[in-house]
Amino acid sequence: MRPAAVPAVPAADGLGGSGVLYELKLDGFRCVAFARGERAPYLQTRSGRDLAADFPSIAAAVARLPAGLVLDGELVAWRGGRFAFEELLRTRQARASEDVALGLVAFDLLALPGRDVRRLPLTDRRRLLLAALADVPPPVQPVLATTDRAEALAWMERLADTGVEGLVCKAAGSSYRARGAGHVWVKYRRGDTLDATVRAVTGPPARPRALVLELDDGRVLLSSPPLSPLQSRRVAEAAAGLLGPAVHDPQYGAVRPLATPLRAEVTVTGRTATATFVRLRGD
Numbered sequence: 001m002r003p004a005a006v007p008a009v010p011a012a013d014g015l016g017g018s019g020v021l022y023e024l025k026l027d028g029f030r031c032v033a034f035a036r037g038e039r040a041p042y043l044q045t046r047s048g049r050d051l052a053a054d055f056p057s058i059a060a061a062v063a064r065l066p067a068g069l070v071l072d073g074e075l076v077a078w079r080g081g082r083f084a085f086e087e088l089l090r091t092r093q094a095r096a097s098e099d100v101a102l103g104l105v106a107f108d109l110l111a112l113p114g115r116d117v118r119r120l121p122l123t124d125r126r127r128l129l130l131a132a133l134a135d136v137p138p139p140v141q142p143v144l145a146t147t148d149r150a151e152a153l154a155w156m157e158r159l160a161d162t163g164v165e166g167l168v169c170k171a172a173g174s175s176y177r178a179r180g181a182g183h184v185w186v187k188y189r190r191g192d193t194l195d196a197t198v199r200a201v202t203g204p205p206a207r208p209r210a211l212v213l214e215l216d217d218g219r220v221l222l223s224s225p226p227l228s229p230l231q232s233r234r235v236a237e238a239a240a241g242l243l244g245p246a247v248h249d250p251q252y253g254a255v256r257p258l259a260t261p262l263r264a265e266v267t268v269t270g271r272t273a274t275a276t277f278v279r280l281r282g283d
Contacts, residue, residue, distance in 0.1 A: 023143045130142055244256060
């Protein structure tokens, strides 16, 4: 279930009248964690990839949970008093050498041992989540959440310096839908970014200058301004082995399409829709 972006935090009756649960929005990898008893745990990203080998401490913590427990949450990194998304993109050896703390912040419960609970209202799933994690120590913990809009806004402002991005707001009576959230789950972020698919790059493979981006609403834009040297290097590393030969695009000139698209975060501004590249997604 993925929330839709909104420009303002909804009122307490703004998502269908059943009430709203306001959760802190954290910057990390979305992760559905499966505790599987004697079998290895599975930490599933939005694309279906298993993160267990990359984050063994989180996998070990999930392995200690009751078999059959399934959590939806955010895998996050913490360093120097702030959430540090960029640390999730580094190797586990690099994170260990610099004392980066990892956590799995759970915001939903999809299954208990022997019981699928996705059809229950969110308020019931939240109650079961808190009960399931009541005696579980970090790095697994429930997200901070409230039904009080004013309290949620105060949290968001007070915790901004720690890297809290905003709020995820969910209809209290909503069930968990495998194929989308509609507008019963929404997200509010300061300076909101959008997800986009990187379809091609311009410039040489070792030093890309710009990205051809397809937004989730179907618009295709060229990133602007040009990539910084650091951004260019990271894109080149991520796209290594994926770039095809240069082809002519009638709008953007010579571009190199990607055999396997990458996902990125961008900000889109202006009447003519200028897309500014923020970073690649790692999940």
